Amino acid sequence: MSTLTRNIARSQETRTRRRPVRPGKIILHLALAACAALMALPFLWMMFSSFKPLDEIFRQPPTFLPEAWTTGGYETAFAGADFVRGFWNSTYIAVTVTVVSLLTSTMAAYAFARIDFRGSKHLFMVFLATMMIPAQLTIIPLYIIMGWLGWIDTPLSLIMPASLFSAFGVFLMRQYIKGIPRELEEAAELDGASRFRVFTTMILPLLRTPLTALGIFTFLGQWNNFFGPLIFLNSDANFTLPLLVNQFKGQYGADWTSLMSATTLVAAPLLIIFAVAQRQIVDGIALSGSKS
Amino acid sequence: MSLDTQIRASADAVPVQPRRKVSRRHRKDAIAALVFLSPQLVGLIVFMIGPLVFALYLAFSHWDGFGAATFAGLSNFTELFENPRIQRSAINTVWFTVLQVPGVMITAFLFALFMQKAGKMTNVYRLGFVAPVVTSSVAVATIWLYLFNPEISPINSALRSVGIPAPNWLQDPAFIIPSFAVVAIWQGLGYQLVMFMAGLQSIGASYLEAAELDGCSAWQKLWHVTVPLISPTILFLSITSIIGSFQVFDYIYVFMDSSAPDEARTIVYEIVQMAFREFNFGAASALAFLLFLVLLGVTGLQMAAQKRWVHYAE
Amino acid sequence: MSDSLLSRTVDRRALLRTGMLGALGLAAAPALAACGGGSAPGGSGSGGSVSWAAWANPGEGERYKKFAAELSKKINAKVSFQAVVGDYEAKLLSQLAGGAAPDAFYVGDGQMAKFIASKQVADLSDYLSGGESPVKLDEFPEGLYQWCKAADGTGLYGLPVDCNPSVLWFNKDVLASAGVSSDPAQLFDGGAWDFGAFTDALDKVRGSGKKGLILSNWWFNWAWAVTAFGGKLQDESGKIVFADDPKAQEGLAWLLEQFKSGNITYAGSLPKGQSGDALFLAGQLAFNNVGRWALPTLKSVKFGYDIAPLPSPTGKDIMPVPVATAAIALNAKAKNREKALELIGNYVSKEGQQFRLSGGGNAVASVKGLDGLATEGGVPAHGKLFNDVVAKGFAMPNAFVSNAKTATELPTLVDKLFKNPSTTAASFSEAVTKLVNG
Known part of the structure; x- marks a missing residue:
């Protein structure tokens, strides 16, 4: 049996041990959440825009959440x-x-x-x-x-x-x-x-x-x-x-x-x-x- | 440090076949291979080989999309070499690949590593990264045309507010290809992330913890355990994304329609323009053939070099 | 060992069979279902079936399907419509190569010359001059169909289905807040809409911090600069002559000057009609140089808008300006030639256009006598100007599209010239003339 497999066996025994929450973890989560949100922004924009009236889609400066929610786009799409x-x-x-x-x-x-x-x-x-x-x-x-x-x-x-x-x-x-x-x-x-x-x-x-x-x-x-x-x-x-x-x-x-x-x-x-x-x-x- | 050699050593301990069974085994293997391959072979022969041979034939012909093709010898190729725009498009394509492929692979790999440590929240974060993959090209074009519009772009106002001169992304020749690369990285990241995570997942924690017990630092673990073990995934992603990147076309079409300036054109954009807008299928096929040769060379080199760095379990 | 060998073979075969049958079965089910479902064309009508293909704008698809149903009754054949919602050229070329193209199809101005030269589309002149046709050539404004003729000026291989003149849409609120006291439509009515007035309005808008006008490299957006000052774009033979026309030079010089001063922004190569759309809808742009297709989206904006023609030297005239149009053509290998001709005739006839274009509001009729369409609903207030502009306007100049290579090169060249700050009216004219006249 190689040292590797022995080590694997040993590691499996120790796998359940708990680690304390470190500040690094918090930073990691914040960074990942920010990046994920940024990546998803265009998708969210598309989704929220689908509930906006036309003039709001192109408003300057843009709105993110619809001010006046409408399902008009869905109605015309389905029609x-x-x-x-x-x-x-x-x-x-x-x-x-x-x-x-x-x-x-x-x-x-x-x-x-x-x-x-x-x-x-x-x-x-x-x-x-x-x-x-x-x-x-x-x-x-x-x-x-x-x-x-x-x-x-x-x-x-x-x-x-x-x-x-x-x-x-x-x-x-x-x-x-x-x-x-x-x-x-x-x-x-x-x-x-x-x-x-x-x-x-x-x-x-x-x-x-x-x-x-x-x-x-x-x-x-x-x-x-x-x-x-x-x-x-x-x-x-x-x-x-x-x-x-x-x-x-x-x-x-x-x-x-x-x-x-x-x-x-x-x-x-x-x-x-x-x-x-x-x-x-x-x-x-x-x-x-x-x-x- | 000997961990990776240990892994190899343990994998190399394969029982040796008795010699007299070899030839019989070969024949059976050939039959087995044929059976396992047959559905894909049917697909290859019916849907791929024909069209590929046709494209190859056109590379040496004059054909406008209608009627009969006539033999052209190498004139399609000389036409390409005399066209200064092709050179520019080739440079643009390579530049795009150089920016996009390492950009997306390194980012995706790093995020995959970090996400390993994110526990249950991984599922939520990953949804965010995959969202660009499912965002329709229309929405992608709309939102990026807005982000690249120097008059109204929040990126530009942010840059201006910290005193950096904001570029005119899609008009300034120096920024066009990098702009496309940014969109491509943004859209390709989720896919590579999932692939890397699947690769990392299949390593299993055991190897890494074993390495930890052997006293390896985080860097040593990454370099001597993680990278070798997911090297098959890295090879796969680097080959397929280089091929995909060399064929980039849709971003230019989506952002600039069929009259993109020379600084924005890529090889496949030229191919589509020549074939479907200018009815010059011969030159288009010749260009595709050259692209094919280049990609074959690049992929061949990668396949040849894999023995040095790609680690399979066998 | 032999036992396992046998079982192995059986296993493999079983696997293969199951896999293939499974694949085929799964795949074939709905195809068969669809055939049984009766959606297959060719059933009703003694005249057989006939089809046409077109790209369709939002809302048009529905309209076209209704039109197909109406036409089926009228010409006694099963009429079907194929909507091509993306790369039209790639689809049409594939269909033509595969011998599966519809009996009639739309042809864009960049492709017509090639389709005529390679005999993919058939001459319609005989049909038009015959007694059967519900439409006559003299019903079309002359400028609209020159590009549908063969290189030697003979024949007629397509008929304009509708059209869209190059006009100036303007945002009343942006102009008013910039201090432009009377809007361009009023100025035109009062005979004072000249280039001085236009420049003045653009100056004021720029002063107010908003954008005046955004243009792209599409001919629709710049060719009016050549003609609106009274210059001549092409001669009788179709050759491009504006390089030698002082008035055309004056117009181009004016345009380049506006680019320099920032009154007009050059937006580069963008998808057709998208250069100023977003900003105009956002209320950040005073003028938008587009056709009537802008109307459906504008109906829901909150600012006041109207249209004006491009200015003229006198301030009261309507000058010849670009008109965007597409043609419907007869497939030279149409399976049902007779009915296909009837389809085309009824498609562009007064009655056909009335049916297709009413209610949608995104184009102008390409035959005379349908002025009511452009003023439908009373928006924009000066909608009747659409008709006047079409009557004077010109479709894609033949020289720009005489061959497919020129057609694709021209916008690229124009892009290069507009981006180069040292371009002058003379150098612009010289470069364009060199490309198109060969």
């Missing part, structure tokens, strides 16, 4: 776009993509991290290389492919590419899987466990934290995705939320109150989802050898 439908379309696409792409990219990541096959490194570079061509340029050929598949103006045009390919997700999960000590799997494999069993019963549970993080950002990315839906969707029954929001932003001017209300409607659920899901990251179990 001008079918948000219930859009909400369903966005949720459906984002949830499907998140679930399927987490699975497919973790599977691929496992292959890259753990299976020694010929061309592994080159194939991995191909995956990385796909991130290096700007998406705007490949949109025309992709549109033609979607036309062949008959997926134009259907959610499939958004779901399938994102579910079945994510260089980003594969790369991220590969990094995490490579960070998991190998002894456990080696032992299990010697005992005759299949790779599938190792993957599902040993690797996946250890990836709860990064899977949650990747899941959150996959969901966010899909929820906020603007370019794909813009190009592939035509009928407004299929429109996702970002497209609906942009209806309030015109060629020249914008309908500011409705725009602020609509953007808040779209963004607020994300923060709620994040608030709930982030517990997973915090409570996520440590991946390191300390589990043994």
